[in-house]
Amino acid sequence: MDTYPVLTVAQLAIFLSFLSAVLPLLFLRQPYLLVRTAFLLLGSAGLAAAWAGGVTLLTNHAEQVVLPIGLPWLHVFLRIDPLAGFFFFIVGFVTFTTACYGPAYLREHIGGPHPVGTLTFFTGLFVGGMLLVLLAADAFSFMIAWELMSVASYFLVAYQHHKAENRSAAFIYLLMAVVGGAFILLAYGVLAGFSDSFSFTAMAAAPLSPTWATIAFVLAFIGFGMKAGIVPLHVWLPQAHPVAPSHISALMSGVMLKVAIYGFVRFVYSLIGVIHWQWGVAVLLVGAASAVLGVLYALMQHDLKRLLAYHSVENIGIIYIGLGLSMIFHATGHMEIAALALIAALYHCLNHALFKSLLFLGAGAVLQQTRQHDMEKMGGLIRRMPVTATCFLVGCISISALPPFNGFVSEWLTYQAALQGPVLRSGILGAIIPVASAMLALTGALATACFVKVYGVIFLGLPRSPQITEAREASLGMRSAQVILALCCLLFGIFPTWAVSAINVIAENLLGTGLLKDASDGWLWLTPIGKQTASYGALPILLGLLASWLLVYFFLHPLKRDNQIRIAPAWECGFGPLTPRMQYTASAFAMPLRRVFSYLWYIREKFEPPQHGKPARYSLQVSDWLWLFLYLPIGKLILHLAKRASLIQGGNLRVYLAYSFFTLLFLLWVIV
C-alpha cells in the first residue's frame, strides 16, 4: 500500500486517549477495573500514535485536514508531517511503556486519600493534549491544546495535595505554564499580525522584517523555553517533578519537554524561516549554561526525583546546544552542517525521552518499594530488585553519554557538528563553538559523576536504613516497561544509522537539504560528514567488547584449575564489623565537587560538635541562586504592588458608589 492512513490513525490515537480519560469514570466503584481500562486505552492510544508517527517519518509523508469544528472563521487545521510524526512517535512510545507500568504502580494509590479516577482522567487529557499540540496546524488549536496540556498536568502534579509543599509546587508550575503560554500567544500574535489567517501555512508565508522576526523569536524562545526548562526559567521543574506520581514525571520529563522543543523548532524553522546567526549564538549560550548549571544543581540533590528533574534541565540544555549550532550554520549558509546539528538535537530528544522515562520509571519502582524519597536512606537494592537495578544501570550509562548506548551517539553527533566550526569564516564564532563544546564535555563528565553517585548510593553497598530491607522486586508490568525502554536504549545506540537517516528526512524538509548523500558508508558506519572526517561503528565496537570479554574470561578460566571464587566478609581494617554508617553518603560523594564549584550555589553548612552527651549535628542546605535572588524578589514585588493596589477595595459602601458615580461622569464627558 502506497499511502498509509496516518492522519486518521493519529486522530484515532487522540480519540483513544480522550476516551481513556472519560470511559473509565463509569467504573468509579471498581478502582482496579478503572485503572486497567484506563491504561489499556492509553496504551493502545500510545501504540497508534507511535505507529502513525513512525510511518509518517519513514515514508516522508505529509497530510493535512481541516475539521469543521470550532468557530466559523477559525477552523481547526490538523497536519502531520515528518517533524510532527517524529515527536508523535516519541510521545506514543513513551505513553505505551507508561501504560504498561501504570496499573501496578497505581495499586498503592487505590484506597489512598485521593481517588484514582482523577489521576486516570487527567492523564488521558494530558496525553491527548500533547498529541493534539503536535498535530495542530493553526495557532488557535495549538494554543487550546497547549493550555489543555498545561492544565491537565497541573492537576496531575497537584494530585497529592494533602501536603502544603505539593500544593505550592503545583502552583508554581501552573503559574509558569500560564506565563509561558502567554508568551507563546504573543509570539503567534506577532506572526498572525503579518499574515491573513491563523493557519501555519499562512504564517509561514508572511513577510517579516528582521526586527519583528527577532521580537517573535524572543517571545517564542522565552515561552517555549519556560516549558522546556532552560536556565533561568527552569525553577518549576525541580519542584513539580518530585511531587507528581512517578509515571507522570516520566511523561512530563520524557515527553512534555519534547513537545516544547517541537513547538520551538516548528516556530523558528517553519514559521519564521529566515534565521539570524545572533539568535543561534543566544540559543547556544543559553543551552550551554543550562547544561552546566543543570548538572551542577543535580549533583547536590539527594532527593532522587529532584535530581532527575535537574538532569532534564541539563539534557534540554544539550538539545538547545544542538539547535543553536544548527541555527548558526543555517544563518551562514552551511546547510549540510546545519542539518547535522539539527539531527543531533532531534536524536537527543528521542534518546532523552527513552532514558529519562526509564530512569523515572525505575525511580518510581524504588520509591514505591522503599517508601523513601531520600537517597541517603537507601542502599544495596541491587540484591532485592535485580531487574530494576539492571535497567536503571542501562539508563545511567545512557544518560552519562557512554558508548555503546544511545546517549553517546547524539552527543557524538553534536561534537561533530561543533567541530565544523572552522568552516565559519568568523574567528569569534569559531572560538565560541569550541568553548561551548568544552562546556558540553564538562557536563558529560559531571553527569557520569552524578550517576555513579546515584547508582552507587541506591543500589550498591549496604542498606542505610532498616525499612530498605523489606523492598521487593517490582511487578511484571513495571518490569516489562523498563526492560522495553532499556532495550531501546541499546538498540538506538548500536544501530544509529537507521535513526539518523530517518531523522534526515526532517532536516531535508525544514532546511532544504539533509546530510551529504555520498557521506554515508553503509548501515554499519555512522559517517555524517565523510568517511575521512569522522566515523563511528557502534555494532563492531560492541562485538569487539564482547569478543575480548569472552577471550579474557576463557583465558583466565582454564579447565584444569579450580576457579572457585571464595566469598568472605569484607575487610574492615581489624576494627570490627562493617556497619552501613561507614559507607560514603551521597553528600560525602559530592563534597569535592561542591567545594570546587562552591560559588555557583547558595550553601549553608552548619556543624555542631558533640557536647554534653548529645551527638554531633550536621546540616547542609544547597539552594538555587536564581530562585532566591530572582524569583522570590519578583514574587515579593508583585505581592507588594498587589497590596498597594488592594487599597482600592476600601470596603466602604459609599466609596464604591462614588467609583460608579465618577465613572459615569467620565463616560458622559467622553461620549458627549
Next chain:
Amino acid sequence: MTSWIFAIVQTLCVVLLAPFMAGWVKWLKCKLQNRQGPAPWQPYRDLLRLSKKQAVVAETASPVFRAAPYIVFSVTVVAASIIPVFSVEMPTAALADVIVLVGFFALIRFFLSLAGMDVGTAFGGMGSSREVTISALAEPALLMAFFTLAMNASSTNLSTVVSHFGQSQFILHPSLIFSSMGFILVALAETGRIPIDNPATHLELTMIHEAMILEYSGRHLALLEWAAMLKLTLYSVLIVNFIIPWGVAMTIAPQALAIGVLSVTGKLLILGAFLAIAETVQAKMRLFRAPHFLGLAFILSLLGMISHIVLEVR
C-alpha cells in the same frame, strides 16, 4: 584483510608490552631514588602470580563488582585497537574516533567508580568520589586539546590526525605546543601519576585509583592492574604520536613497519624516562589543589585553541 590482521596483532603487542612500560618507569624511578628496585619485567611476574591466586569476593559485593574487571579490561583493549601505534594504516581506526576514545575512558572510569562503591566500605567511596571529581575537571581540557588537534587536521579519525602531522614537514604550531602541554597535564591526571595520585602509595587516605580497587584480589586484580598499565601505555602512545609523529609508518610494508616499531618504542622509552624524572622531582599535591592543576591544563588547551584561531588560520 591483511590490514585487519595487522590491527589485531598490533593491539596484542600493545596489550602485552604495557606491563613492560609500567615496569620500565618504576625501575627508572627506583634508580633515580638510589634504590635497587624491581626489574622492568616484574609486572609480568606480578600479573602471572595474581592470575593464579584464588579471588576473594566480599559478601556484600554484587554482580557489578564481579563484572567490572572484565568490562574495564575489554574496553581498554578495544581502545588500544583504535589508536595507531606503529602504523597509521589501520581499518579499526574507522571504528571509533577521538571522541569515542574519550567515551571509552569515561566508561572505564564509570565502572571502576561503581565497583569502588559496591562493597560498602569507606575507602571505595573515597576513591570513587575523588576519581570522578578529577576526571570531571580533566575532561574539558582533554576535549579542548583533542579539538585543537582535530581542527588542525580537519578530522577526528586518529589515523588521519597522526598521518596528517607525520607527513607534513616540521612546522611550529603554537596551538599544538599549548595543547600538548595541556594534554600532558591531563594525561598525568587521568593515568593517576604524581602529582595527582601516587601509584605506589600504601596509605588509603592518599589513594585515588588504588582505593577503588582495594577490595579486589586474584585474577580480578590482575585484570585491573593490567588495564591501568595499558591505560598508561595508551596515553603515552597518544603523546608521542601526536607531538612527535615522525617515524610512524604510513603503510604496513615490512620496511616502514620496522622503522615504525623501532622509532615508537624508542620514543616511548624516552617518554617513560621523562615521566620517571617528573615523578621523582614533584610531590603529590593535596586533593583540593588538583582543581588548580586541571584549571591550568584547561587554560593551556584553551590558549592552544585561541592561538589556532588567531595565529594560524588565514
Next chain:
Amino acid sequence: MLITTLSLPEQLVLTLAALILLTSFIMLAQVRLDSLINTFAMQGLLLFLTTVLMAVIFEEYHLLISAGMTLFLKVFFIPSRLRRLVIDLDVRREVEVLGNPFLIMLFAAGLVLFSYYVALPIRALSLLSTRNTIAISLAVVLIGMLIVISRRKAITQVVGFMSMENGLFFAALVATHGMPMVVELGIAFDVLVAAILFGVFFFHIRAEIGSLDTDRLNRLTEVEK
C-alpha cells in the same frame, strides 16, 4: 596567513608571541612575588629573542639596538631593582589574588578573543607576515591592565604596568617593525624613571598608611565618615 606558508623563522616568531602571551597568563595567576618578578624577566627575555629574530628575518638591524635596550632594562635592571625593593620594604612574599584565579584567567582568555576582534580591521590592511600577532600584543597590554586592577599589593601593580609597556613595545614591533629610535629611547627612559620613582614612593606610602595594600589608600580621604 596559513601557517604552512610561512618560513621556519617566521613560525618561530609566532611561537614566541604565543609564549609571551603565556607568560602574561602566568603573571595573572602567580601568587608569590619573587616568581612574579622572574616571570616578568622571562617575558622580557622572550621579547628580546623576538626582536633579535625579527631583526634577522627582515634585515632591519636598528631593531638590534631596541633588543639590547630591552635586554638591559627589562631582563636585568628593572627586575633586580624590584627584587631589591622587595627586600628593602620587607614585604611579605605572598600576594593576595582578588577572586577566583580560574575565573580571572577565563576572563583573560575572553580578553584575547576580544583583542582579536578589535584587531581584525588592522589585520585586514596589513601585509606583514606577523600581522596575526597584533592581536596578541593588544591582549598583552589588556592583561597587564587586568593585573593592575585585580591585585592589591603595590609591587604587583607595578609589574602589571611594566608588562603593559612590554605589550606596547611588542605591538610596535609586529605592526610596523619598530618605532622611530627617538620614540623608543623616550619610552625607555620614561619606564626607567618610573621604576626609580616607584621605589621612592613606596617608602613614603608605607610610612603614611602602614602597609603597601593599595586598597587602604582610601584612608587618605578627607571626607568624614
